[in-house]
Amino acid sequence: MSGLLAVEEAQARLLALRAPLAAENIAISESLGRYLSQDVIASRDQPAAPLSAMDGYAIRFADMPGPWTITGEIAAGAAPDRTVGAGEAIRIFTGAMLPDGADTVILQEDVAAAGTALTLTGDGPGTRGRHIRERAGDFAAGARLLAAGTHMGAGAIAAAIMGGAGEVRVGSRPRVAILTTGDELVAPGRALAPGQIPNSNGAMLAAMLAAVPADVALPLHMRDDRMSIANAIKELARHHDVIVTVGGASVGDHDHVRGALDDAGGRLDFWKIAMRPGKPLIAGTIGETLLLGLPGNPGSAFVTATLFLLPLIRHLAGAAHPLPPIRQAPLAAALAAGGARRDYLRARVDGAALHMFDSQDSGQTVPLIEADALLIREIGAPARAAGAIADYIAIA
Known part of the structure; x- marks a missing residue:
């Protein structure tokens, strides 16, 4: 469709509007969900010395099959105070640290101890070096454990701590303001007059943003008044890195976000995307603040937030790969041919197959309850039979 941006071009232009935010040092215990702004380099070997991987006895493999004389004991955290000699x-x-002289650990299940006498009762270790964690078997000092841009999950935190880190340098958390618009919207739980509906978008977007490192202000709501929306945008831009508006992004008489952006002194970068749902998406700037205008239907807001808002926040927070990854699975049922816009169809992955919901009405919220995927149907794609491999984005 003439004048509509491709999704990939729009994503690239959005992320190019501003570089990632400044970095900060934080305690490793506070780093969950953040993105590294510099590599984590190991300052120590792990393990720092050969360790026993099992409970048993440290021996010389050359002394197999025994018997042996037990000369001492080593617990984890204690340094060995003697060496292992012949027959010991x-x-x-x-x-526990392996004592000098030993090169193998024999399992306690394979031996019998009577006083200081130890005899073989099972199969034994089989080969030299069994049941030992070698020095630097996990990583060596100087190794790059985590690259800049890495998302700090539980495993990354554990590795960084093992490498000697007490703090890490991460991207700052973007400050995000949510501004919903619409005369028809009423705060959750309030009584509704004819023609009114509950405002679900503000809370929905706040919940989605909880999955990324962002400081999110309580959602603000404005009626369909261009001057009021412009004043709100101008004020929010003073204190936030990103303003995300919901509703009022189209071309109707009561759609004021684009005009309000101009009135607030902002600059429009792009408007309208070749996608469904979510065509009337707005992106612009007000000084250093980014404005992203999402359409107001809940399904459209959800899809565009997945494809644009969350990647933008990840980018500003320092993610190396802010865009959602494309995955593949077979279709559970036939898929009709694509049209003039790329479709993002709410679906679920069940039994390793993609099941598209019957209704794709962007005004409905029930499909979002069970949906864990957005099935991608390309512009002009031919009809596809059940079992054909299709692309999707996970949204769990």
Whole structure:
């Protein structure tokens, strides 16, 4: 369709409007969900010395099949105070340092101890070096454990701590304001007059933003008044990195966001995307603040937030890969041919197959309850049979 931007071009232009925010140092214990702004380099070997991987006895493999004389014991956290000589064994526990002279750990289940005498009763270790975690077997000092742009999940936090980090340098959390618009919208739980509906978009977007590192202000609501919306945008731009408006993005007589952006002294970068739902999407700037105008139907707001708002926040927070990854699965049922816009169809992945919901009405919220995928149907795509492989974006 003439004048409509492709989704990828719109995403690229949106992310190019502003560089990631400044970095800050935080305690590693506070880093969950953040994005690194510099590499994490290991300052130590892990393990720092050979360790026992099991409870048993440290021995010389050359002394197999025994018997041995037990000469001591080593627990985790204690340094060995003796070496293992010919015919000797030292009781050792999981995580304890291997004493000098030993090159193998024999499992406690494979031996019998009577006083200081130790005899083989099972199969034994089989090969030299069994049940030992070698020094630097996980990583060595100087290794790059985590690259800049990495999302800090539980595993990344554990690795950084093991590498010696007590704090990490991460991108700042973008300050986000949510501004919903519409005369017909009423605060959740309030009584409704004829023609009114509950305002679900503000709370929905706040919930979606909880999955990314952002400081989100309580949703603000404005009636369909261009001057009021412009004044709100101008004020919010003073204190926030991103303003996300919901509703009023189209061309109707009561759609004022584009005009209000101009009135607030902002600059429009692009408007209207070759996608469905979500065609009337607005992106612009007010000084250093970014404005993203989402359409007002809940389904449209959800889809455009997934494709544009969340990637924008991840980008500003320092993510190396802010866009949602494309996955693939077979279609559970036939899919009709595509039209003039790319479709993002609410679906669920069940039994490793994509099941598209019967209704794709962007005004409905019930499909969002069970949807965990957006099935992608390209512009002009031919009809596809059940079992054909299709692209999708996970939205769980």
